[in-house]
Amino acid sequence: MPELSYREAVRDALSRAMRADEDVFVMGEDIAEMGGSMGVTQGMLAEFGADRVRNTPISEMGIVGAGIGAAMQGMRPVVEIMYEDFLTLSLEQIVNQAAKHRYMSGGQLKVPITIRTQGGAGWSPGAQHAQQLEAWLVHVPGLKVVFASTPADVRGLLWSSIYDDNPVIFFEHRTLYGLKEEVPDELEPIPLGQARVHREGTDVTVVATGRLVHESLAAAQEAETHGLSVEVVDPRTLQPLDERALVESVQKTNRCVVAHEAVTRMGFGAEVAAVVQYAAFDWLDAPIERVGARFTPIPFAPVMEEFVVPHANDVLAAILRTVGKDVDGG
Amino acid sequence: MPELSYREAVRDALSRAMRADEDVFVMGEDIAEMGGSMGVTQGMLAEFGADRVRNTPISEMGIVGAGIGAAMQGMRPVVEIMYEDFLTLSLEQIVNQAAKHRYMSGGQLKVPITIRTQGGAGWSPGAQHAQQLEAWLVHVPGLKVVFASTPADVRGLLWSSIYDDNPVIFFEHRTLYGLKEEVPDELEPIPLGQARVHREGTDVTVVATGRLVHESLAAAQEAETHGLSVEVVDPRTLQPLDERALVESVQKTNRCVVAHEAVTRMGFGAEVAAVVQYAAFDWLDAPIERVGARFTPIPFAPVMEEFVVPHANDVLAAILRTVGKDVDGG
Amino acid sequence: MAKVEREGSVSEGELREFLREMLLIRRFEEKVEERFRAGELPGFLHVAIGQEAVAVGVCSALGEDDVFASTHRAHGHTLARGTHPNHVMAELYGKLEGCSRGYGGSMHLYDVERGNMGANAVVGGGLPAVTGAALAFKLRGEARVALAFFGDGATNIGTFHEALNLAQLWRVPAVFVCENNAWAESTPASQHMPITDMSDRALAFGMEAISVYGQDVEEVRAATERALQHARSGEGPVFMDVETYRLTGHYVGDPQVYRPKGELDELRETQDPIDRLRERLGLADEELERIDREVTEIVEESVRFAKAGTDPAPEDALKNVYA
């Protein structure tokens, strides 16, 4: 089994789809000669040429819209938005156009576009290059939303996204690109809408996405020293959401923590909390804890940035609160 | 006490602020000669002139950004976005600029802009003219978010928004413009961040916004015939959120329904549910019910539109579920 | 749809067909106004009375495999492209027989079979997809053109800039038709555009531009043929500035308080594209009346068809969200 980084896994999925299928092409800013601002598409220009690895001007609205038009004509474009903060510029096209054409036409059309983007704090990119905005897209009927946290997941989910007949907004986390994992030679598509249980446990369920999956796994490890068995579940697809997997886990553990890097207020964790409290009300032994960024823009100075976004210790503290313990012994 | 419609109440707040203060001006598409697509600014051109009732081209990004620039130079602009669906076009300026300038500058600046917009289903405006997107803005640190449901509220809250030193996104609901109410001669500013208890009750709390406040009041009335005493609370300001008011109400009633017109998934009700289950966990006798639009774009045909967005009967059904009853007797 | 015989010229027979189509659109939209006032039509409606020559001139020039995207003012384009009036009217009544199955409404008319990629209620919203459709044609080596309708007001929005800029940069087979009626809702061009010659907009992209008088269907047709030919032959996109006149309110029911007194009457007198074509053809009164009766009956039938149509079931709303 080859070892792939998260970055290579994305590239692998894109390349395989482009080899398999003339209708697939990628476009975005600086994705050709430079291979993308995160190096994801490096080498692809040489293999596929400038038509299919299409370098674009800085026109987030235009390139997403062009992808939509091409998708409506039967292509399967993958558009890269360099930083997810710039989704703000293309949201009209994503929300009013891609998500709604099929519906407004009474089912005459489909829009099989995939929009890849990345974000996250961690290297002091500052307030306009570090947001996590996946929650917005989950609020929009007609879109699918994916947020992958490992090399195998990102590869299998991206493939499925490309071949899904709906618009998929595909979130990657910047700090994960270097993460490595052994993956099978053959790409195994991962169906959209299936959560993954990363770690089984009996005392507390942690539902986590993106970077926080890894922080949660670290926290779960640490929780063992407190005698706690923690289950970590990554929904992977935020829309459609594998509600059953989350609920069943909580029905087993009776306690739930939701963790993501986005701001807690109105973050994806709110939806998880709302779903879980509803479906597992009689099972819950403690309030559902939410772990997310504090309610500030992302500050520049590393010491402040570190403070604003959540880490393993924040997840651990939340886990302990659900069992009535304080971090500092209690 | 004069009777004002919701529409007139908005106009009254705008006009008073403009009379009181040269720094206040309004701009937007078709707000001058035509008086706005909903007639809100009718007559204001004659009183204040074209400089201060500034008719703009179709440039949602540009006019919001121009408002931001004017606000950074000490003005208090009120920008109208004709339909909130078009917030999608100005979100970059709202989220990356207005919300963050103060923070990114380390407190050197303030951006006292108010962005008024309206939306809602009800007259078959179709998928691109009927969305309710307030939840997105609640997710953005640096913004305040208001959603007013009555003439008195809209007037007092708009005044406070204009004079707030932060960017405020001010939501109005289209179907409320004709709603009338007696209001005092003097405009009474309503502080941002204070919920309003519309109706006291002891059995179930309904937290509702916008049009659903009125649907919830109707449902509460109807619930009386089932022997239920329902409290209806309108947060009015979604950010900052008067969490205490909501939680205290639920601690009294032990049951909670959240109702809004926006899509339920990842809607504002998710945040309310997450907050309430956390703070009132030990008080809750039933899962928190969410009432919102079904997970579809807004369809055109009236019979489908009616089905997609929630009404009093949906709120009533949710109320009854919290006490273990079925609508159809049970 | 009329077939092109010689480039740049249209036979008398075709012109008569154009007249018929234009009159059909006119009567259709008058009926829409009437039915709206009667309280039968839900939603927001915008008619294009006065702009019929643009719809017919442009659409008649399109090839069978060409596609287009439209605006909030889409009835004319849709009818001119050959969607049956019954299906357009049924859509306005929110029926399953509508060209968007009742999901879209007046501002979202689709007919994918006929290359209608959809009308858009977001000003400028459909433009990038036209660039993208044209890109798909180019990538696949298909000799098809994607065409966009939009108004003068739409040239103020960033979407317009990005879509045209990309189209020119990539030299895709697209045609951008600006229906320049000098009003954006209540806002006159002087209040929404800093230029007076709309074709200056194209200079920022180095795009080929054609200016044409849009009340003359022959001129529109000829200009569109030139534009399509340019685009189809791989020379890149074309911007068409089409001078036209909205001989009615912005939306159905618009009291038009903002219109200078007398403007409308004068324009109706001098700028009616149907009058113009009728004169050009030297059409006798009885001939016109015959055509008028014919199209009026088609329109009446479309209302009957629509009213007899099937209301969706409420739960139908849950369909078509995902493929």
Place this chain on the structure above:
Amino acid sequence: MAKVEREGSVSEGELREFLREMLLIRRFEEKVEERFRAGELPGFLHVAIGQEAVAVGVCSALGEDDVFASTHRAHGHTLARGTHPNHVMAELYGKLEGCSRGYGGSMHLYDVERGNMGANAVVGGGLPAVTGAALAFKLRGEARVALAFFGDGATNIGTFHEALNLAQLWRVPAVFVCENNAWAESTPASQHMPITDMSDRALAFGMEAISVYGQDVEEVRAATERALQHARSGEGPVFMDVETYRLTGHYVGDPQVYRPKGELDELRETQDPIDRLRERLGLADEELERIDREVTEIVEESVRFAKAGTDPAPEDALKNVYA
């Protein structure tokens, strides 16, 4: 800041001051590159080595009450406007003494007292606010100008179109300075713009345009004065196309795999604005070295200042979210 004596001409003394400022910026940014490589600087950094004449030529022409907005490549503009190097460097180190108190970083340099409305990490993001600031000046009858810096790449984004269109429509006192270095990150102008003469962009708005060679600080200064004069006198905004060269990578650490071999060396040879000015002044080696030592010491001091600065407390992050 240098004061304007006669329009369109700059004294020898001022030119020497310009040289000093340009060299200060150069040495400052070289130091930034060095400290980045040493692992001391967090975040994403973009230096403007090669573009110093634009920063100095433009900023020296600004009046005391004028304001400007900058881009991701903002060190030069900020220093040229008179923000002390200590405070710029402290910002890059994330210190409370930084010109944005450590909240902003390299891409978000502010100095509101000096009319710096902030650098923007969203390409084009600052442009509408410049239109709006100019609108405020106009509404209040103040003789102030708002100026925007942006790159060639930024002219492809809708924000650019809307901001300039509104500025011209409203005839506000704004100046839009395009630092046209023919690259947007790794993307050459040929891949991102369908035109070769950047000033064509202004034609879409009917905006006054000035083209200027940006490696000559005198020319930049003179052109900016003309533009400011035009804007200030109420004649409306001006678009400045400033030809310049990025004599380094897009970001600090950029391996520039996309640059044609030899391009950089040749440009460094022929397009260094500091070399040019030095020749113009006929500056002796020792004179230059003296200035160099002086500015180098200022830069060294800025690093010492920054390193000795105060780290924010973690909880400081919770401040300044709301006014």
